Amino acid sequence: MRIGAAKQSYAADEALFDSRTQRVWLGVLAAALLILPFVASQYWLYLTCLVGINIIAATGLNILTGYTGQVSLGQAAFMGVGAYTVAVLDRSLGTPFFINLIAAGGVAMLVGMVVGIPSLRVKGLYLAIATIAASFILHFIFANWKSVTGGTAGLTVKPATLFGLALDSEFRFYWLMLPLTAVMVFGAANLFRTRIGRAFIAIRDRDISAEVLGISLLRYKLLSFAISSFYAGVAGGLWAYFFRSVTPESFPLLMSIFFLAAIIVGGMGTILGGILGAIFMTLVPEALKMVFGWFPNAAEWAVHLAPVRIMVFGTLIVGFLIFEPHGLAEIWRRVRRFFHLWPFRT
Amino acid sequence: MKPTKWITALLATAGIALAPVAQAQEDIVIGGSIPMSGVFAFAGIGIHAGIQDYLKIANDAGGVKGRKFKYVFEDTGYKPDVSVAAFKKITGGNKVSLYYGDSTAFSRTINPELERLGTIMMAGASLATEINDPKKYPAQFMAGPDYSEQIGILLRHIAKEKPGAKVAIVYSDSEFGRDPVDEFRASAKKLGLTVATEIQTAPGSVDVSTEIIKLRRADPDYTIFHGYVLAPIPEFVTQMKKSGAKSHFMGTFWTMDSSTVMKLGEAGDGFMGVMPYRYYYDTSAKAPMLDKIRQMRPEYQPTPYLQGFLTTMLFVEAAKRTLEAGKPLDAKNLKAALNSIKNFDTGGLIGVPITIRGNSIPVGRIYKADMKAKTMVPASDWIHLE
Numbered sequence: 001m002r003i004g005a006a007k008q009s010y011a012a013d014e015a016l017f018d019s020r021t022q023r024v025w026l027g028v029l030a031a032a033l034l035i036l037p038f039v040a041s042q043y044w045l046y047l048t049c050l051v052g053i054n055i056i057a058a059t060g061l062n063i064l065t066g067y068t069g070q071v072s073l074g075q076a077a078f079m080g081v082g083a084y085t086v087a088v089l090d091r092s093l094g095t096p097f098f099i100n101l102i103a104a105g106g107v108a109m110l111v112g113m114v115v116g117i118p119s120l121r122v123k124g125l126y127l128a129i130a131t132i133a134a135s136f137i138l139h140f141i142f143a144n145w146k147s148v149t150g151g152t153a154g155l156t157v158k159p160a161t162l163f164g165l166a167l168d169s170e171f172r173f174y175w176l177m178l179p180l181t182a183v184m185v186f187g188a189a190n191l192f193r194t195r196i197g198r199a200f201i202a203i204r205d206r207d208i209s210a211e212v213l214g215i216s217l218l219r220y221k222l223l224s225f226a227i228s229s230f231y232a233g234v235a236g237g238l239w240a241y242f243f244r245s246v247t248p249e250s251f252p253l254l255m256s257i258f259f260l261a262a263i264i265v266g267g268m269g270t271i272l273g274g275i276l277g278a279i280f281m282t283l284v285p286e287a288l289k290m291v292f293g294w295f296p297n298a299a300e301w302a303v304h305l306a307p308v309r310i311m312v313f314g315t316l317i318v319g320f321l322i323f324e325p326h327g328l329a330e331i332w333r334r335v336r337r338f339f340h341l342w343p344f345r346t
Numbered sequence: 347m348k349p350t351k352w353i354t355a356l357l358a359t360a361g362i363a364l365a366p367v368a369q370a371q372e373d374i375v376i377g378g379s380i381p382m383s384g385v386f387a388f389a390g391i392g393i394h395a396g397i398q399d400y401l402k403i404a405n406d407a408g409g410v411k412g413r414k415f416k417y418v419f420e421d422t423g424y425k426p427d428v429s430v431a432a433f434k435k436i437t438g439g440n441k442v443s444l445y446y447g448d449s450t451a452f453s454r455t456i457n458p459e460l461e462r463l464g465t466i467m468m469a470g471a472s473l474a475t476e477i478n479d480p481k482k483y484p485a486q487f488m489a490g491p492d493y494s495e496q497i498g499i500l501l502r503h504i505a506k507e508k509p510g511a512k513v514a515i516v517y518s519d520s521e522f523g524r525d526p527v528d529e530f531r532a533s534a535k536k537l538g539l540t541v542a543t544e545i546q547t548a549p550g551s552v553d554v555s556t557e558i559i560k561l562r563r564a565d566p567d568y569t570i571f572h573g574y575v576l577a578p579i580p581e582f583v584t585q586m587k588k589s590g591a592k593s594h595f596m597g598t599f600w601t602m603d604s605s606t607v608m609k610l611g612e613a614g615d616g617f618m619g620v621m622p623y624r625y626y627y628d629t630s631a632k633a634p635m636l637d638k639i640r641q642m643r644p645e646y647q648p649t650p651y652l653q654g655f656l657t658t659m660l661f662v663e664a665a666k667r668t669l670e671a672g673k674p675l676d677a678k679n680l681k682a683a684l685n686s687i688k689n690f691d692t693g694g695l696i697g698v699p700i701t702i703r704g705n706s707i708p709v710g711r712i713y714k715a716d717m718k719a720k721t722m723v724p725a726s727d728w729i730h731l732e
Contacts, residue, residue, distance in 0.1 A: 041439075042434050042438040046430065050427060143519075143521075152524045154454075168458070168462060169462075170434070243426075243455045244455070244458050245451075245454045247521060289420065302382055302421065303382060303394070306382035
């Protein structure tokens with residue numbers, strides 16, 4: 001219980017940020033994010049943009065897996081659907097980026113709902129296999145529907161333009177990525193203050209009980225797949241504008257595993273978990289590269305250090321799973337709790 | 347004139363006088379997104395060593411016009427997004443003029459950025475047909491024949507060895523595997539060869555029994571594998587030979603490392619393939635550069651090493667020609683200098699003088715596995731596609 005945070009209304013009880021301290025820190029974070037592109041190098045901006053895209057996709061998966069309990073290994077394929085939608089619309093109709101991104105989410109949503117149908121009959125590992133099968137089918141379509149997807153060579157995408165300005169550098173793209181990521185994350189956070197979000201949680205905790213309570217499993221499971229795929233589609237659309245090239249091999253199964261690992265490491269069933277997980281999975285390999293680069297004669301030892309670095313990254317993930325199964329979000333909560341009670345109890 | 351103005355004038359003069367000297371000392375930076383880990387590490391480690399060795403030779407010889415070469419690389423794990431991150435990191439911290447990329451996906455992804463920057467010429471591990479298009483990829487090239495050209499070289503050899511032969515292609519269901527299939531059909535038709543069958547398998551698959559039956563039924567005189575490093579080639583070769591099939595088996599560049607072919611065992615005796623370079627141990631002709639490599643590294647160096655080595659040789663040659671013409675090192679000048687290379691002697695790495703007209707070097711030779719001697723031996727002369 002936070003000291004001095006007595007809630008006197010339902011609105012206060014439901015608020016996403018329920019204390020002045022939280023709002024102040026959120027303001028500090030927002031200010032830092034606004035200043036970042038002016039001080040960060042091209043490399044760090046690139047990584048930040050990549051983190052933003054991964055946060056959207058991981059948050060989408062968290063809605064489905066973390067909150068609704070439906071295991072999916074199709075997130076990368078749904079991203080592919082979004083990316084191809086953007087590429088095709090951009091090339092054939094030349095529609096503005098915001099329409100393309102919404103369409104990317106919409107098409108991925110429809111595909112996600114179809115893929116989600118097996119979730120009505122199977123769950124757990126069986127559902128995971130069903131989503132893997134779906135991603136193979138989608139991959140086959142990407143590679144072989146040549147007239148639309150360009151076959152194995154894929155499609156190139158022009159940079160998104162805003163008021164005639166091409167968002168063709170990390171600095172410019174950042175201003176598209178940042179608000180979009182913020183909207184998607186706040187959207188997801190708000191979702192769980194609604195009946196829909198709570199229905200998802202009820203299904204995750206005990207689907208039979210949820211149905212007894214009047215929650216339609218058909219409707220809400222498919223809705224969860226739809227929302228999750230929408231997030232993946234938008235992330236895929238952003239990905240297409242960021243990398244400006246979409247091929248069938250851009251969205252491998254390994255990428256889906258990456259997102260699953262991100263929400264597990266970050267903390268399933270928490271919005272913060274998806275964010276922290278995406279940051280961890282994207283930045284830690286780069287940070288390790290930097291740390292290993294500090295070793296004397298690192299360039300000469302690169303051949304030997306590269307596999308060691310990967311092992312250290314793997315060990316870190318295993319370590320998190322063993323020592324903090326609730327993920328980075330739980331560590332963050334513990335740190336916050338310490339300060340909530342400080343100095344009375346440490 | 348006031349003393350301060352005198353000082354300013356002196357400093358300005360000194361600055362102008364010293365500027366060319368300072369510029370002459372500036373290193374020419376070669377960046378690299380190198381896969382030192384991940385599935386392509388076997389190639390990345392060799393490429394890395396090849397780049398380092400040629401740069402040592404170039405720098406020991408004094409560099410170009412007093413400017414030494416500096417190699418800055420990052421491990422990519424063969425992931426395109428990590429390769430792009432490496433590119434951003436390296437180009438952000440250095441004035442890069444030349445760059446080595448690790449994959450087709452990276453070459454494609456970074457192409458708009460290369461065009462936007464206009465300062466970097468890039469080559470890399472990708473031998474994709476798509477990259478061999480100077481209009482679409484004006485700042486890139488490859489140090490060898492693209493995959494379609496490799497298939498063209500193989501088919502030309504077949505047509506010469508057995509006119510009208512039945513040929514089959516077995517390729518992986520990947521971008522890499524599907525790359526030269528259209529060219530295979532077109533070239534076979536042009537050369538009067540019959541396409542016996544086309545078989546697609548999963549990349550790296552092991553159980554290919556149904557595909558082997560299909561290949562056996564087609565009974566080709568020659569079977570070309572493309573889009574694999576090794577698996578499932580051993581399974582195909584062993585099972586086909588066991589069944590008494592008389593087909594000759596062939597591979598393309600990434601299968602053709604000596605140590606990879608030797609893994610085929612006895613069944614691999616006579617396995618052929620296209621190689622753009624001489625093997626490390628090939629002493630069939632005079633090759634001073636290979637002698638130098640053998641001096642620097644007495645142990646066997648794989649084919650990716652030779653690819654990295656030759657790419658760097660071409661980087662250095664392009665930089666040299668650009669600077670000698672008194673032009674700045676930018677993508678346009680470097681590429682024009684590269685395309686001015688005519689009848690260039692690679693020191694025996696490639697057995698014939700090379701000319702680079704577009705983005706590739708369409709030259710290769712057929713080598714054959716001699717399992718008793720555990721080496722690859724030349725099976726043809728150098729074949730040059732027009």
